[in-house]
Amino acid sequence: MIMTKLNDLLKRHETWRPLIIALSIIVVIAISHKIYWETTAETNPGKIWDGKTFSIVDLGEDENQIWRIKFNQEVDDKIVFKGVLETSPRNEVYQNFTTGGFIESEGLVYTEDLYGKTMLNVGGMRILVNGNLSGEFFESEIITIRAHLVENTTTFQNGPNNVTLIREGWEAEPEDIQLASDTDYYFFGTEVLILLFGTYLYLKNMRHLRNQLNLIWHLAKFEFKSGMKSSRMVILGLFFSLFIIGIGWVLGDMQGANPETSFFVENGNHALLQFCFFTFFVVSLAAIAVSVDAFHKERQTNTLNMLLARPITRESIVIGKALGLTMVVGVPAFVAQLIGLYLMILEGDIPAISGILAFLLFGQVMIFTMVTFQLCFAVAARSGTDVVIYGLGAWLLFAIVWNLLVYAISFVIGIELTEGFETNPEYQALASHLGLFNPGYVYQFAVGLLTHRTIAIDMGGIPGWLVLLALVLWPLTCLRASTWLFKREMKG
Amino acid sequence: MSGSLLKLKDVQKDYRTYRFGRETGRINALNKLSFSVDRGQVFGFLGPNGAGKTTTIKCIVGILTCDKGNILIEGDDIEENRLHSKNKIGFLPEQVGLYGGLTPTETLKYYGGFYKLENEILKERGKDLLQKLGLDKDSERQVRGFSLGMRKRLALAVALLHEPEILILDEPTSGLDPRGVKALRAVLQELNEKGLTIILSSHVLSEIQEICTHIGIIDKGKLIRQDTIAGIREEVRKTAIKLSLRVKGFNDSNAKQLNKKRGVSIIEETDLGKHTRVLLKLKENLIPWVTDTLVSKGVKIFSIEPQTSSLEDVFLKETGDDND
Numbered sequence: 009m010i011m012t013k014l015n016d017l018l019k020r021h022e023t024w025r026p027l028i029i030a031l032s033i034i035v036v037i038a039i040s041h042k043i044y045w046e047t048t049a050e051t052n053p054g055k056i057w058d059g060k061t062f063s064i065v066d067l068g069e070d071e072n073q074i075w076r077i078k079f080n081q082e083v084d085d086k087i088v089f090k091g092v093l094e095t096s097p098r099n100e101v102y103q104n105f106t107t108g109g110f111i112e113s114e115g116l117v118y119t120e121d122l123y124g125k126t127m128l129n130v131g132g133m134r135i136l137v138n139g140n141l142s143g144e145f146f147e148s149e150i151i152t153i154r155a156h157l158v159e160n161t162t163t164f165q166n167g168p169n170n171v172t173l174i175r176e177g178w179e180a181e182p183e184d185i186q187l188a189s190d191t192d193y194y195f196f197g198t199e200v201l202i203l204l205f206g207t208y209l210y211l212k213n214m215r216h217l218r219n220q221l222n223l224i225w226h227l228a229k230f231e232f233k234s235g236m237k238s239s240r241m242v243i244l245g246l247f248f249s250l251f252i253i254g255i256g257w258v259l260g261d262m263q264g265a266n267p268e269t270s271f272f273v274e275n276g277n278h279a280l281l282q283f284c285f286f287t288f289f290v291v292s293l294a295a296i297a298v299s300v301d302a303f304h305k306e307r308q309t310n311t312l313n314m315l316l317a318r319p320i321t322r323e324s325i326v327i328g329k330a331l332g333l334t335m336v337v338g339v340p341a342f343v344a345q346l347i348g349l350y351l352m353i354l355e356g357d358i359p360a361i362s363g364i365l366a367f368l369l370f371g372q373v374m375i376f377t378m379v380t381f382q383l384c385f386a387v388a389a390r391s392g393t394d395v396v397i398y399g400l401g402a403w404l405l406f407a408i409v410w411n412l413l414v415y416a417i418s419f420v421i422g423i424e425l426t427e428g429f430e431t432n433p434e435y436q437a438l439a440s441h442l443g444l445f446n447p448g449y450v451y452q453f454a455v456g457l458l459t460h461r462t463i464a465i466d467m468g469g470i471p472g473w474l475v476l477l478a479l480v481l482w483p484l485t486c487l488r489a490s491t492w493l494f495k496r497e498m499k500g
Numbered sequence: 501m502s503g504s505l506l507k508l509k510d511v512q513k514d515y516r517t518y519r520f521g522r523e524t525g526r527i528n529a530l531n532k533l534s535f536s537v538d539r540g541q542v543f544g545f546l547g548p549n550g551a552g553k554t555t556t557i558k559c560i561v562g563i564l565t566c567d568k569g570n571i572l573i574e575g576d577d578i579e580e581n582r583l584h585s586k587n588k589i590g591f592l593p594e595q596v597g598l599y600g601g602l603t604p605t606e607t608l609k610y611y612g613g614f615y616k617l618e619n620e621i622l623k624e625r626g627k628d629l630l631q632k633l634g635l636d637k638d639s640e641r642q643v644r645g646f647s648l649g650m651r652k653r654l655a656l657a658v659a660l661l662h663e664p665e666i667l668i669l670d671e672p673t674s675g676l677d678p679r680g681v682k683a684l685r686a687v688l689q690e691l692n693e694k695g696l697t698i699i700l701s702s703h704v705l706s707e708i709q710e711i712c713t714h715i716g717i718i719d720k721g722k723l724i725r726q727d728t729i730a731g732i733r734e735e736v737r738k739t740a741i742k743l744s745l746r747v748k749g750f751n752d753s754n755a756k757q758l759n760k761k762r763g764v765s766i767i768e769e770t771d772l773g774k775h776t777r778v779l780l781k782l783k784e785n786l787i788p789w790v791t792d793t794l795v796s797k798g799v800k801i802f803s804i805e806p807q808t809s810s811l812e813d814v815f816l817k818e819t820g821d822d823n824d
Contacts, residue, residue, distance in 0.1 A: 216583055219616070226613040237601065310597025314658065316563045317593075318614035319586040498565045500515040500529070500555075 022327035023213045034039020034199045041195040045188075049152055054132030056081070056089075058174070060115070073166070077175040079117050079157060086156045087178075090188055091131025092466035093149050097141040101126045108164050108172065117162040117173055120363035123154035128153070128185075139182035150464040150471070152191070154184040184186035189464035196463075196473065223320045224328040231332020232339075235298055241336055244297055248290040249344035255286040256348020260355025276357030277459040280367055283352065284455045287345060287371060288448035289407050292378045294337045296399040302329050303494070304395050322498065326491045330383060334376045345371060373483060374451040381447070385495040406448050414439050437469030444470065444478045454479045504575075505697050506560065506666060507536040511569035513555055513721070529555040530566065531721040537699055537714070541798065542692050544712030544729075545701040553701040554594065557670050560699075563590045573666070579717075587615065590664035594671040596655040600644030604635050604654050607643060608661055615662040622661070629657040633687065649680035651764040656687070657717045667691065669700040673707050685711055742767065742807035743780045748800040757793060764790060775802060 018025050045051055056079065065074040081087070102122040110117045114127055114134050126141040127134055135155045145151060155178040162173045172224045211217055235241050258277040273279045275283040301370070306312040315325065347367055353359075359367075405413070419425060423435050443449030453467055453475040463472035513530035516523050530552050536799060537543045547553050558564040560571055562582050571578045578585035596607075598607055608626035617625075626797075630636045633653040638646070643654065652672070657668060672688075673681045686713055692698055702708055708715060717725040725732075750769075755778075758764050763786050768779040782790065794801060 143524060215581075219583075223614055230610055230613075234599070234601070240609040306597070310593060310595040311599060312597065313558075313593045313595075314591075314597050314611070314655070317561045317586065317589070318611065319583040320614055321583065498563070499567075500513060500564050 024210065026206045026209030026213065030202050030209075033202050033206075036193060037202070039488050041192070044191075044195075045090055047090040051090045053089040053130050053135075054089045056087075057133040062115075070170060070179045070361060072163075072170040075110075075171055075173045075175075077177070078174050078260065079172070079178075081157050083157050083176060086154060088152055088154050089130055089133060089135070089178075090152045091133065091150065093130040093145055093147055093151060094132065096147040097128060097145050098127050098143065100128060101140050101142050110164055110166065110171070112393050115175060116176055117164045119162060128180075133178065135178045135180055137180050137182055137185065141182060141185070144182070145187075146187065146460070148466050149460070150188040150466055151461060152186050152188050152319075153180050155180040187462050187464050189462040192464055192473070214330045220321060220324045223318075224324045224331065227320070227325065227328030228332035228335065231329055232335040235333060235336030238298075241294075241298055242452060244294045245337075245340045248294050249340050250346035251290045252287055252341065253348045253351065254282060256345075257351035257355060259283055260352035263356030273356070276353070276359035277363055277456075279352055279356055280359040280363050281452055281456050282461060283345075283348065284367060284371075284452040285448065287341070287367075288374060288451055289340050291337060291371070291375055292343075292407055292448060293403050295333070295375050295378035296382045296403050298333050298336050298388055299379050300392070300395050300399055301386075302333060303386040304385055304389060304392050308392070323491045326380075326383060326494050327487065330376060330380050330487060330490070333379045333383075334372065336373045337379070338372045341371060341375060342368060360459040363455055366455045366458035370451055370454050370479060374447055377447045377483040377486055380483055380490055383490040384486060387490055387497070406446050410442075410446055410449070414442050417442065432471070440468030440470045444474065448480055450478045504536045504748065505539040505573065507572040508556070508560075508571075508652070509534050509570045509572070511556070511559060511566045511571060513552075513559060513564065513566050515555075529721050530559070530571070533718065533721060533723055534569075535723045535726050537697060537824075539665075539783045540692070540695060541699050541714045542688070542698045542700070542712045544708035544715045545699060546703070546705065546708055546715055547701075547718035551702065551718045553718060554670055555721075556718065557591075557668055557699075557701060561589055561668060562586050587662065588665045590659035590662070590667040592652070592655050592659045592667070592669040592672055594674055596648075596651045598643045598646075598651055598654060600642060602637045602643055603641060604630055604639045604643065604657070607654060608657060612661050615812075617662065625661060625663075626657070629660055633657050634683070647678065647822070648675045649683075652676065652680070652684070656796075660691070664696075666697045666699060669698070671702055672700055672796055673702065673704055681707070741782065741784055743782060743790070744803075744805040745778045745780065745790075745794075745801060746772070746775050746803040747778060747794065748775050748802065750778060750799050754794060754797055754799055757797070758790065761786070761789070761793075779807075 018028065021028065049267060050056060060077055060079045063076045063078070065076065102118070102125050105118050105122075107118050107120055116122075116136070122136075124140050126137045126139065128137055128141070128145075130151065130153060135153055137153075157176055158179050159174065159176050162175070164171055164173065214220075259273055259282055263275065263279055282470060305313065306315070316322075320328075349367070381402065382395075382399050385395050385402075389395040389398060389479040415425060418435055418438055419427075421438070423429070423432065423438065425435075440453075443453060453470075457463060457465055457467065457472045457475050460472075463476065465472040467475060511530050511533040514526040514528050517525040517527070526695040533552070533556060545553050545556065555564065559566045560578070562578065562585065565579070573585050573588055577586070597611075602610065605626060608629070609622065612626065627636070627639075630639050633656060635650065635653055635657065638650065643651065646654065651677075654671075657670075659669075667688075669688075672684060677683065685707075688698055688700075698711075700708075700711070712729055714728050715726070716723055727735075755766055755769065757778065759766055764780060764782040766778060767781050768777075770777040770779075780790065791801060791804070
């Protein structure tokens, strides 16, 4: 029954068949990926840490005390943990401390032999690494670590009592730690290859592909030339270019500000993230403004019927227009971003090169997303006023009031919005997840991700690959929605 | 060359209404519409407002898809290869939409870019068309300063740029002054003489009569008549003609007697003072009976003037608006 239905579906969408098959295989690989980690590693280290028992064996007033920390596992057990580095290893290396004190959160007594070792916090689990990992691994990176359970005994003075601590703890060697992405890349690589192959076959199945690509380019060039000549774009372009350049310079300058003030920007990478937000702030408005006329005005001036009578598909018209309008905003934005970056670097640190490239490249993706998003309104709206109102509404939501929305949802689901709530992990997780529904945040996340050396990064509760997936899905979904709406018109 | 170039078979089309993306209703526009146009014809597509002319044209041109039925060009279903079909069609919409900021040369270059035409050919053809349509002197002026007639001519140049096999014009003369209409008619006739098949929709019946060789009458989304112009005229002539009589002494009893006769009816009776003008609709063979009857009743006939039946009569008759 299901197979028959599936066959019918594939027959109906024959052109899409390779892509559907490719996506199905990717889903299977993604599930296998998940199963692989679930079966080869402990993906919830915090659960094991929280499962330990702590007991005090009190032998009397004048006697010594015996404290015991015990895990459910057997001593000498080896487990591969997979989790996020909750704190920076740089701050977790034992140095300059007073010996003899018992630290409950780490489950050990500070002794001299800890010097130079690192106490990692992997997803809430404390693992003692026999080496200095400062600069080797960084906060938020997702790692795998092969640790074994050891037992040792330490005595220390706890007030009037002599305490003997019999502790079990997890220890590892520096060579037992790896970035999770070392394995993830095999899965992701295979998935990307399958997707590319499926896309290639899909495109090969499409009739008149080369011809349609030429027409898309023809239309895009026309849109670009018309857009660049429009007075609206001249004014907007000038405004947003100056804004971007100015912000670049200011963000560079703010890196040298007093750390106590709110005008302080930590480093180049941090400045780059701020730069993303401000770029989105103005560029998305420009993208919406230039896309307003795309279909509605053409319909009013009857140029659309002239265009529809040409041998170009409706999909190609939408893609051509989207590409052209993206260039109208994207070209001046790219130039402004370059100048802004130059000024930022001149005044401050150099951000990661991958971050800079992502800032420029993903910026164009973000503009394309906003253009296609607005094209949905431009196609579907009944009047010009509707297009403008919907577009401005979307911009206000994404660029201005998004945080208010996050606050409101946090409040509704019971996250306390008291002082310092922004560092509350629950709030951060909610904000990150909701951020995936905002192209501006996706842009910021994606650039932030690429300022790291790996995509195995936890970004406030969401993995790096999900950010990249969102970055790809946003423009594709908007493009598909606008072409679907435009094609629906053919039905009358 | 002969053969059916364009064929519509049982074409059905509904317009849909949506609310929040959901279909909430349908309005029928075309109802099992079928007709064919042979190569070399000038086919007039006639119908009252809202009959479905523009919808039919939009379906043929590829702006809309039909819900059911087939549209065939040279035997190939356009749904099978819409892009290929579009290459064979030149289209002039009723409301001509051109980019005001472009010159005619730029306009032709832009629209020509959608066809696989080499630049040189495109340039040469564009120049020829502009010259033929009297726009060569304005070829470097921005379109925004053009009159409606000039815009229509430019849009016609756009439609002809890729040398289509069928030229489809939706209400081509609407908004044009008499001089513009005459010029357009001349161009269309010249194109047809060179072998171009032309389909034009209009509700200006005289236009159809002047230009077309064949005619299709559509009403409520259905074709109710397809014939040659000559065939329709002949049929009208056979079935009923109009006769205008200027008479003296015509009274009610004469009128009753005429109306009683099968095949004769009085359309209009006008008092001209001394005389009366009587407009009759009758079969041609009954003219002697009418004159004999009136003369025998003492009515003096000063003039008899047969009025040629026009396409309008057929149109009104076929679309059910003939109230005579």
